[in-house]
Amino acid sequence: MKIQQILLNDRPKGMPSSDTFKTVSAELPAPVEGEVLVKPVYFSVDPYLRGRMQDEKSYIPPFKIQEPIESGGVAAVVESKDTRFREGDLVMPSNGKNFFPWATACIFSGDHLRKIDSSIPPTYYLGVMGMPGLTAYFGLMDIGKPKAGETVVISGAAGAVGLVTGQIAKIQGCRVVGIAGGAEKVQMLTDEFNFDAAIDYKNNPDMTAAIGAACPNGVDIYYDNVGGEISDAVMYHLNPFARIPVCGQIALYNSTEIPMGPRVQPTLIKFSVLMQGFTIGNYAARYQEGIKQLGEWVKTGKIKFTETIVEGFDQLPTALLGLFSGKNSGKMIVKV
CATH class of the missing domain: 3.90.180.10 (Medium-chain alcohol dehydrogenases, catalytic domain)
Incomplete structure (x- = not known):
């Protein structure tokens, strides 16, 4: 053949x-x-x-x-x-x-x-019921441990993982701010996927100020899909005991040199921040748990895709x- x-x-x-x-x-x-x-x-x-x-x-x-x-x-x-x-x-x-x-x-x-x-x-x-959905579910729920009333910021929010992460955070009663590229994606996040606010990184030259304006009460969970300068900007707004699930670093995947940025360790120490990288393979034994919960949310209309x-x-x-x-x-x- x-x-x-x-x-x-x-x-x-x-x-x-x-x-x-x-x-x-x-x-x-x-x-x-x-x-x-x-x-x-x-x-x-x-x-x-x-x-x-x-x-x-x-x-x-x-x-x-x-x-x-x-x-x-x-x-x-x-x-x-x-x-x-x-x-x-x-x-x-x-x-x-x-x-x-x-x-x-x-x-x-x-x-x-x-x-x-x-x-x-x-x-x-x-x-939504595959690798991206499971990544969103376990990264947010297991590492982020969201609580009602907290502020969750998601980079790469219009991507496959980011969209599901934001909707799960809303189900948990959080205020959700997405970061995406372009006015169309930003509007999609707020109009179609129930994000409370969204930031267009392509048209915001000062991301530190933009994040501060969108998160007046600081950031409790930063779900990091992107890395690079966007993540550097979020670090200035972390609240005490913030959690950072590190899912992806797409801003750096094509770098030909080791990128240098702000050293995050002082921030982690000063504010007792948890920052943990993970891959979905870490949760292989719990896939059925995630698939079952995501399926229920999809069937009841709580998660769209x-x-x-x-x-x-x-x-x-x-x-x-x-x-x-x-x-x-x-x-x-x-x-x-």
Whole structure:
């Protein structure tokens, strides 16, 4: 069976470009006993994929040169040699250690697949009820520990994680301030997703003052998806015993030098601030807890979601690069 694959052509220095990727044809063998032939229907496109392009020690192995890039996704079963699956089933990798290669079809062990409920939009498993939703849930609830009446600030608030984080904070009775890029995204946060206030970092040259104006009572929880100068500005407004779940640092992912900024340790000491980095893999044993709670909130309308869906397998690199210039609102997904 002839398929198309998108490989990591070279390790980028700074922002990836079209030369970072290479599309090739390959021959796929027939599945053998215990294997399943699947065709991806949707691919998840996430900022952490940039980190896997670097040959560095991390919480997840780097991609290999001249091998397919891989990410989360939803696929349809085409042929099954595993009695647990049949043609037409929609499936996902069964845990956070397995991913679909960027290919128009692939062979997977049945032990590494799970069926999904076809009554729920499949893209929800990549967004609000998938890795971004779970990241928002555990980061805020487990590290942030929100209390009614507190002020929560979220950077990257119009992204897949930020949107869910803000709505969970509102459910907990918090005042929520989102930081996003562009007037359209800022308006979306307040008009559609119930944020109390939003700050457009692209049109606010003094972010320290803008955050102070939006948070007159200071900041109790800062959910950090971005890092860089935006996070530096938030540090000036932290309240005593503030909590900072550090989820992402997209502002720094393409840096070619070690960035220097304000030293945060004095602030952490002076105000007894908790700052903790995490990845969703830390909570693998509790995924079902998070999925159940997120599902209830979605069904009752307490959490809404939005997606940016790009069509075409060949658009995967373009969609990934678009994350770093803010092309997405909510979850970035490629429909094959």
